[in-house]
Amino acid sequence: MKVKRLKRANRLLTFFKYNYRFVPPYRVLVDGTFCQAALTEKLNLAEQIPKYLTEETHLMTTKCVLDELEKIGPLLYGALVIAKQFEIAECPHKTPIAAADCLSHLARRAASGKTKYLIATQHDELTEKLRTIVGTPIMYIKFKTILLDNISEATKSGASKDEEEIKRLKQLKKEIMGPSDALQKKKKKKKAGGVNPLSCKKKIMKASVETVRTGERTATGKRKRTKKKKKDTVELD
Numbered sequence: 001m002k003v004k005r006l007k008r009a010n011r012l013l014t015f016f017k018y019n020y021r022f023v024p025p026y027r028v029l030v031d032g033t034f035c036q037a038a039l040t041e042k043l044n045l046a047e048q049i050p051k052y053l054t055e056e057t058h059l060m061t062t063k064c065v066l067d068e069l070e071k072i073g074p075l076l077y078g079a080l081v082i083a084k085q086f087e088i089a090e091c092p093h094k095t096p097i098a099a100a101d102c103l104s105h106l107a108r109r110a111a112s113g114k115t116k117y118l119i120a121t122q123h124d125e126l127t128e129k130l131r132t133i134v135g136t137p138i139m140y141i142k143f144k145t146i147l148l149d150n151i152s153e154a155t156k157s158g159a160s161k162d163e164e165e166i167k168r169l170k171q172l173k174k175e176i177m178g179p180s181d182a183l184q185k186k187k188k189k190k191k192a193g194g195v196n197p198l199s200c201k202k203k204i205m206k207a208s209v210e211t212v213r214t215g216e217r218t219a220t221g222k223r224k225r226t227k228k229k230k231k232d233t234v235e236l237d
């Protein structure tokens with residue numbers, strides 16, 4: 001199960017890497033709902049998220065997220081303590097806005113900008129919104145584990161243009177490199193089949209002796225000699 005989970009994460013991250021230029025260290029934007037879930041499930045985010053993404057990771061939040069948690073007060077105090085440990089990702093909201101709006105704003109900006117974010121949230125409405133923003137990876141907690149959301153339709157269709165281009169290039173490469181690839185495979189096959197001198201040394205020795213003998217006895221030797229003689233005689237005549 002663990003391996004499957006990590007393999008899936010790796011596959012999803014590779015998709016974002018190639019299609020949306022996500023490069024480690026990854027920036028994970030965390031909101032209050034995610035911190036709260038981590039608290040109730042007793043997950044150490046600073047430890048578990050980099051483990052899950054298998055890359056260096058910066059856990060981040062925004063001032064809007066902290067402001068909202070502070071406003072809610074004692075009920076989410078634990079989540080606030082967790083969120084406060086993270087780096088602050090700059091957002092343009094001088095007067096804090098709702099955390100969900102702030103994160104979707106940053107996600108939208110990230111889609112077209114260089115700074116990429118993975119967004120970690122348990123907020124259903126925000127998740128739905130994020131699924132419409134092309135190229136946004138979403139993380140959530142379920143059954144005491146951190147998971148990446150499946151690639152959204154918007155993100156898939158945004159990538160499909162690039163995928164078509166990649167397919168076209170791969171086809172082109174095949175057309176150009178095809179024969180050499182085939183040759184390499186043949187070479188490998190020969191090596192694998194032919195080289196086993198230690199295990200069948202005797203057989204090889206016997207075989208080679210026999211072929212030499214038969215070669216001497218059969219027509220090849222005689223023919224060569226006769227040809228030479230004939231040639232010589234022709235030349236001499």
Ligand SMILES: [Zn+2]
Pocket residue numbers: 062063064065091092093096097102103
């Ligand atoms: Zn903000």
